[in-house]
Amino acid sequence: MCAGLVAVVVNEPDIVGVSRHHGHKAGAGKACRSDRIIVAYGMDALDSFTKTFLTATALGKLPATTVTRHARVLRGCAGDRDEVAVVARCQSRQHRRNVFMLTRNRLVVTGESAVLRRVSLHLNAELHQLADVTWTPEPSRTGVQLGLTAIDGVRENFWVRLAGAAEMWRLDEALKQAFRTPWGVIQPAVAAPVAGVKVATGVKAPLPELRLA
Secondary structure, eight states, X not given: OOTTOEEEEESOSSOOOOBSSTTSOOOTTSOOOOXXXXXXXXXXXXXXXXXXXXXXXXXXXXXXXXXXXXXXHHHHHHOSXXXXXXXXXXXXXXXXXXXXXXXXSEEEEEEEOTTTOOEEEEEEEEGGGOEEEEEEEETTTTEEEEEEEOTTSOEEEEEEEOSSHHHHHHHHHHHHHHHTSTTOOOOOOOOOOOTTOOOOTTOOOOOOOEEEO
């Protein structure tokens, strides 16, 4: 672990997110590598974006190095109050290494160069700025074909790769709420319950293991 960091650790192998100091807000932009996942389960000190972003990346099983590289740009687009529904890897004609993020208010896609792995912003739009949004879930490939027209009139097409069938249908439902349901509300990512932890009504569940560096 990086010195001076506090993390909530659960048994997932691929995602890293950290808080800088115990009891303070933190962004996922500064993350360190770890042999285990650090997610936002029970971490009330984190802002809305960070809690839901870390949960969404854990559910999406994105590699820790990918999350670390793209987090700063994604957070800069959404701000600290927006809530993240889905984060996934995707492809476009311009980039094969894209990251797709859908929040309650925005759709953001970042790209990554092949050699130097430099991250750039490909698309950043509020949901109401997008038109002619179409998508087709493909269960056999565990992904979604997504097409949309941005505010500048450019037609974009993405292949969004999901971690499993549950994530694919969760994205499908989020897109329905965003673009097909009047007054629809996109549900943010929610961490799966920790095995063996029972939560009584009005009683807060204990945190998973804390590791202090």
